[in-house]
Amino acid sequence: MNLNKTSYTPYLPNEKIRIVFLFQIPSFWPNWESVYNACLNDGRFDVKLLWLPVQSIFSFQMKTAEQFLSASNLKYELFDEQSFISYSPHVVVIQSPYDASHRTTDTFSRCFRNFGARIVYIPYGIEISDIETSRIRHFYQFAILNAWRIYTFSDEMRTDYVKHCPNRTAVRALGHPKFDGYADKSRFMLPEKVRTDAAGRKILLWKMHFPAIRREGQQDVQITPNIAEYIRFAIWVTNHKDFYFIFLPHPVIASGGTNEMFKPQMAQLMAILESAANVYIDCADDYRSALLNADAIIIDRSSLMVEAGVTGKPILYMHNPENTEKLTDAIVPLVESYYQGTTAEDMIHFVEMFKSGIDPNRELREDAFGKCVPFTDGMCGVRIADDIANSVVAEQSATKRKIAIFAFGAQFHYHGGKGLLQNKNIEIVVFSDNNASLWGTDFCNIPIVEPLKLRECYFDAIVIFSESFFSEIYKQLVFEINIDIDKIFRFDKFFIWLSSLEDGTA
Numbered sequence: 001m002n003l004n005k006t007s008y009t010p011y012l013p014n015e016k017i018r019i020v021f022l023f024q025i026p027s028f029w030p031n032w033e034s035v036y037n038a039c040l041n042d043g044r045f046d047v048k049l050l051w052l053p054v055q056s057i058f059s060f061q062m063k064t065a066e067q068f069l070s071a072s073n074l075k076y077e078l079f080d081e082q083s084f085i086s087y088s089p090h091v092v093v094i095q096s097p098y099d100a101s102h103r104t105t106d107t108f109s110r111c112f113r114n115f116g117a118r119i120v121y122i123p124y125g126i127e128i129s130d131i132e133t134s135r136i137r138h139f140y141q142f143a144i145l146n147a148w149r150i151y152t153f154s155d156e157m158r159t160d161y162v163k164h165c166p167n168r169t170a171v172r173a174l175g176h177p178k179f180d181g182y183a184d185k186s187r188f189m190l191p192e193k194v195r196t197d198a199a200g201r202k203i204l205l206w207k208m209h210f211p212a213i214r215r216e217g218q219q220d221v222q223i224t225p226n227i228a229e230y231i232r233f234a235i236w237v238t239n240h241k242d243f244y245f246i247f248l249p250h251p252v253i254a255s256g257g258t259n260e261m262f263k264p265q266m267a268q269l270m271a272i273l274e275s276a277a278n279v280y281i282d283c284a285d286d287y288r289s290a291l292l293n294a295d296a297i298i299i300d301r302s303s304l305m306v307e308a309g310v311t312g313k314p315i316l317y318m319h320n321p322e323n324t325e326k327l328t329d330a331i332v333p334l335v336e337s338y339y340q341g342t343t344a345e346d347m348i349h350f351v352e353m354f355k356s357g358i359d360p361n362r363e364l365r366e367d368a369f370g371k372c373v374p375f376t377d378g379m380c381g382v383r384i385a386d387d388i389a390n391s392v393v394a395e396q397s398a399t400k401r402k403i404a405i406f407a408f409g410a411q412f413h414y415h416g417g418k419g420l421l422q423n424k425n426i427e428i429v430v431f432s433d434n435n436a437s438l439w440g441t442d443f444c445n446i447p448i449v450e451p452l453k454l455r456e457c458y459f460d461a462i463v464i465f466s467e468s469f470f471s472e473i474y475k476q477l478v479f480e481i482n483i484d485i486d487k488i489f490r491f492d493k494f495f496i497w498l499s500s501l502e503d504g505t506a
Contacts, residue, residue, distance in 0.1 A: 175375025
């Protein structure tokens with residue numbers, strides 16, 4: 001039995017760390033652009049950028065991939081399984097957490113892990129929603145469960161991973177690389193057509209998520225703003241040519257993949273905007289030029305509503321008054337610092353307020369952004385590259401498996417006890433038990449903690465030292481504390497594994 005289930009490709013002293021960036025989706029490029037550049041400029045790494053062209057459920061997000069790579073002058077190779085195996089990368093950085101939607105079965109994240117690669121995942125967007133379905137997307141996708149490292153934008157967001165993600169020990173809060181891209185805003189220029197057509201007018205960015213619904217009890221509730229209100233505002237826009245608007249639709253809208261029930265309204269909205277002389281519809285893979293060059297921003301439910309805070313510009317957050325979706329604690333103060341709206345009248349009022357030069361929320365917004373997004377020094381990519389390199393090297397000196405023991409009772413003392421503390425192949429790092437009288441004490445200087453505290457502990461495996469209550473404890477660890485099922489073992493199997501280490505058959 002291998003406690004890690006899959007052995008990683010070993011790092012040999014003084015060799016370069018072989019790292020693959022697996023490219024699929026152009027619009028996801030900002031989420032690891034600075035990490036890629038940091039690794040390229042770090043002599044500890046040997047870097048490959050591989051393009052993985054696959055047919056998937058969401059292929060529309062990938063159709064401009066090759067064009068993007070060429071236009072960006074990025075040196076890349078086409079993914080080939082045999083070449084990948086021969087290269088034997090220590091690390092693979094993936095763009096998307098959605099194995100089933102974005103990759104084929106032979107390129108699932110688990111396949112790369114089975115080849116010995118350490119999976120690194122940097123969220124393609126900011127984790128904004130705190131409802132059950134969103135938690136599944138944030139914390140339970142297979143690629144996330146297979147990851148060796150997950151990088152998030154703040155300690156506040158890392159706390160959510162600790163609460164909900166079985167693979168919480170993979171998470172590091174070193175900042176999100178996409179904010180590095182804003183350090184040099186001069187490299188993001190608007191297209192010549194936009195600059196010409198705007199002709200010196202103030203530019204308002206209108207970013208729209210695709211219309212989305214979720215199930216609440218027996219009802220479907222639209223969680224994005226009412227499209228009828230957007231249509232009314234679009235009509236107003238066409239009659240107010242003293243402003244120039246950039247309309248930034250979600251890629252799902254641009255691809256025509258909107259839910260059938262919304263298609264008639266979306267067709268009407270798009271027809272109005274397409275006919276307007278003062279509107280530019282921006283379907284570019286890189287949205288940052290539009291975001292950074294706007295004078296004011298109207299945005300609805302999307303991760304871009306967090307990025308918008310980096311601009312310092314007035315921001316109107318549009319939402320649906322019927323929506324009870326909870327946002328993550330990590331971003332609530334920022335979103336609450338924006339102007340709020342639900343109707344076309346709110347959008348019109350925001351534009352006219354901006355026209356008058358009034359921005360009463362400015363200081364509140366800037367303060368909230370600084371607290372919610374603490375890493376804006378342009379060094380997130382460097383920190384992540386450094387963490388990857390240091391962690392790969394450090395693993396080679398860590399020969400003992402770190403073990404947690406659950407159920408500190410008679411069976412532990414009879415079958416293991418102090419003898420396990422002297423075993424050369426393991427290091428017991430923490431004990432836990434449902435007996436509250438033991439919490440806060442220790443055994444041979446190893447702490448005994450309440451079960452929920454296990455979320456904050458790092459271990460390779462947790463061994464349940466109870467036969468009678470194994471089933472109850474297993475359910476507690478999996479469903480209440482969210483421990484990865486691959487890390488949970490019965491103590492009989494654990495001892496067989498220890499024996500196999502002693503005789504060299506493991």
